[in-house]
Amino acid sequence: MENTQTWTRNERYRxxxxxxxxxxxxxxxxxxxxxxxxxxxxxxxxxxxxxxxxFSYYNGKWHLFYQWFPFGAVHGLKSWVHLTSExxxxxxxxxxxxxxxxxxxxxxxxxxxxLPIDGKLFLMYTGNxxxxxxxxxxxxxxxxxxxxxxxxxxxxxxIAPDFSEVTEHFRDxxxxxxxxxxxxxxGGQDLQEKGIIKLYxxxxxxxxxxxxxxxxxxxxxxxxxxxxxPNLVFIDEKPVLIFCPQGLDKTISAYDNIYxxxxxxxxxxxxxxxxxxxxxxxxxxxxxxDCYATQAFNAPDGRVLAIxxxxxxxxxxxxxxxxxxxxxxxxxxxxxxxxxxYQYPVEALKSLxxxxxxxxxxxxSLKENAYELEIDFAAQESTELTLMGGALLIKFDKESKKxxxxxxSEKRQVEVNIHQVNIFVDESIFEIxxxxxxxxxxxxxxxxxxxxxxxxxxxxxxxxxNLGK
Numbered sequence: 001m002e003n004t005q006t007w008t009r010n011e012r013y014r015x016x017x018x019x020x021x022x023x024x025x026x027x028x029x030x031x032x033x034x035x036x037x038x039x040x041x042x043x044x045x046x047x048x049x050x051x052x053x054x055f056s057y058y059n060g061k062w063h064l065f066y067q068w069f070p071f072g073a074v075h076g077l078k079s080w081v082h083l084t085s086e087x088x089x090x091x092x093x094x095x096x097x098x099x100x101x102x103x104x105x106x107x108x109x110x111x112x113x114x115l116p117i118d119g120k121l122f123l124m125y126t127g128n129x130x131x132x133x134x135x136x137x138x139x140x141x142x143x144x145x146x147x148x149x150x151x152x153x154x155x156x157x158x159i160a161p162d163f164s165e166v167t168e169h170f171r172d173x174x175x176x177x178x179x180x181x182x183x184x185x186x187g188g189q190d191l192q193e194k195g196i197i198k199l200y201x202x203x204x205x206x207x208x209x210x211x212x213x214x215x216x217x218x219x220x221x222x223x224x225x226x227x228x229x230p231n232l233v234f235i236d237e238k239p240v241l242i243f244c245p246q247g248l249d250k251t252i253s254a255y256d257n258i259y260x261x262x263x264x265x266x267x268x269x270x271x272x273x274x275x276x277x278x279x280x281x282x283x284x285x286x287x288x289x290d291c292y293a294t295q296a297f298n299a300p301d302g303r304v305l306a307i308x309x310x311x312x313x314x315x316x317x318x319x320x321x322x323x324x325x326x327x328x329x330x331x332x333x334x335x336x337x338x339x340x341x342y343q344y345p346v347e348a349l350k351s352l353x354x355x356x357x358x359x360x361x362x363x364x365s366l367k368e369n370a371y372e373l374e375i376d377f378a379a380q381e382s383t384e385l386t387l388m389g390g391a392l393l394i395k396f397d398k399e400s401k402k403x404x405x406x407x408x409s410e411k412r413q414v415e416v417n418i419h420q421v422n423i424f425v426d427e428s429i430f431e432i433x434x435x436x437x438x439x440x441x442x443x444x445x446x447x448x449x450x451x452x453x454x455x456x457x458x459x460x461x462x463x464x465x466n467l468g469k
Contacts, residue, residue, distance in 0.1 A: 007072060007076070012069075012074060012075070012077065015077075016071075023071070027047070027071065027323045033322060034322040035449045036427050036428035038427050039370040039426055039467070039468075040089070040330075040370065040426055040467055040469060042066070042083065042327060042328040043327045044081070044324055044326065045093075045324075046324055047069045047072055047323070048069045048072065048326055049081075049309075049324075049326035049328070050067045050068075050075070050078075050311060050326050051066065051067045051111040051292075051295070052294075052295045052309060052328055053067060053080055053295065054080070054113060054114035054121075055114070055295045055305065056114040057116070057300055057301075058114070058121040061085065061086060062088055063114065063121060063145075064083045064085070065082050065114075066080065066328060067080060067109070067111055068080065072323060073319065073322075073323055075313075076108075078100065078109055078110060078128070079100060080097065080098035080109050081097065082096035082097070082098075082145075088348055089331070089348045089351060090469070094149065096145070098123065098151060100128075103129065104127040104141055104156075104157055105125075105139070105141060106127075106129055107129060107130040107136070108128035109125055109126075109128075110126035110128045110138070111172040111228075111293065112124045112140075112175075113125075113173060113176075120145065120146050121144065121145040121146075122142060122175070123142065123143040123145065123151075124173045125141055125173065126139070126141070126186075127157070128171075137160075137161065138169070140173050140186065140210075141153065141158065142207055154207075154208065158209075165191065166196075166198070167189045167193070169188055170189070172229045172230065174230055176232060176233075176298070178234070179271065181271070182205060183199060183201055183271065184199075184200045185199055186230070187229060187230045189227075190215075195222070195224045195225060195248075196215050196223070196227060197215065197216040197218075197227055197241075197243065198212065198214075199212075199216050199274040200212055200213060201213050201271070213274045215274065216274050218266065219282065224248040225247040226246040227243050227244065227245050227246070228243070228244040229242075229244045231243065231294065231297070232269070234298055235304050235335060235336045238265060238336055239265070239266045239268065240263055240266075240296075240304075240334070240336070241279075242261070242262075242263045242285060243261075243262060244292060244294075246259045247259075248262075255284055256289075258313070259313060261291050261293070261308065262283060264279045264283070265279070265339050283340075283341070285341070285343075286343075286440045286442050287412055287413075287439060287440065288440070289410065289441075289443030289444065290312055290442060290443040290444050291308045292312050293308065294309075295308075303333050304333065305332070305333060305346070306333075306334055307329055307330075308328065309327075309328060310326070310443070310444060311325065311327065311444070317446075318428075318446035319446070327444070329431060330345045330346075330431055331349075332344060332345055332346070340438065343440050344436050345431075352372075352465075352468055353467060356463055356464075356465055357463070357465070358462075358463055359463075360459050361455075361456045361460045361464075362460075363454070363456070364455075365452060365453050366453070366454065367452065367466075368452065369428075369447065369451075370427060370466065370467050371424075371467055372422060373385075373422070373462050373463070374422050374464075375396075375421045375461070375463075376461070377420065378419065381398065381458065382396055382397045382398045383458050385423075385454065385455070386453075386454070388445060389448070389450070389452060389453045390451065390453075391407065391445045391446070392407055392445045393406040394406075394423070394432065401415050401416060402414070402416075403418065403441070405441050405443075412441055414434070414439045414441065416434055416439045420436065421433070421435075422436075426467070428445060428446050428447075430442065430444075
């Protein structure tokens, strides 16, 4: 049905109740025919999943939302879907939806974050409002989720755009605590069409009155024409800014994807002057093909956790033909080593491991493309791995200190001393972690249905675990 659907603007922004039960049933049947459905990654039941939102810990559970257009593999009228988890591995969907059902979010509930405040989970998000002439007004909105799983929106915007400072591109608030105060950063575009991040402070803690501090100062370089999805977290008390600068000049920092997901680490966050003191150079968060809109937060247990959208804006994927698109990454714990950000799946992911196999790999056939590979390169020479029956090629060159990942005609390459590699494959998703997350390469690949083999260019000692749910 997706191949024949005409997605005009009017079609993308139809009301949810205008879609018939028959339409939804046909869409679900179409999605069910896909052989690329993930086993242990989060995907939408139908339609398009994109940014992770509201990642938090509240009322004894981990909470996560994702932005969703239910009716096709396109960007349309967005809502938020709610998930909870006990372990950051198994997530359950419930009936809570943050819907575009007010004047201020009539064209979509755009991205945002969450923070437990006074016994409730406060959600702060961008309402995409469109006038009759289709002019956009981005409002920053608030909502509360209580212990009974009831969601209630605030009646009025908590931050309205100041069009003397920003254009219509002003979105994706992240709310966080620092030194006993509540702050929010919001991505945007200034009147010179440069990417900026604005810092706000909530002094009286009523969450309805926010004071503008300043534009966040963290670089002298031009950050493209727009910054999306900014997140500020603190690792060992050091601030780390994660963000997506659209249109970034590649002479400032090299990247290959249509839009990059990047980070800067600093020595100190001066909230009064809105400054990241002594910032590092700009670095890619993920050197693979499909990582964007990463959301991170400081968890109450001391960890810094992150999850990403494994998809990119303005990009088509093979699953579109079945009526769905997008997935979320594994949940990763973040750490800093010598100023460099490391990312690695949470320890609880090991619960998915089934019987360990120690293989001197040349070629092996599997029942499913759902597994973890671990290679210790201390005693292993350079090698090339072919996964998913040839859909993905990974070259490990110890002498040149390079790892190259190839899918079809595209490739990504990183330079790194190779010690240990862990590769997670989930039907159409791969996440590669080098040296426990010193370098990460993630992406989507869509093998033919029966391509479920792993082979190596030379005998390669590996550990293999099939991964269950």
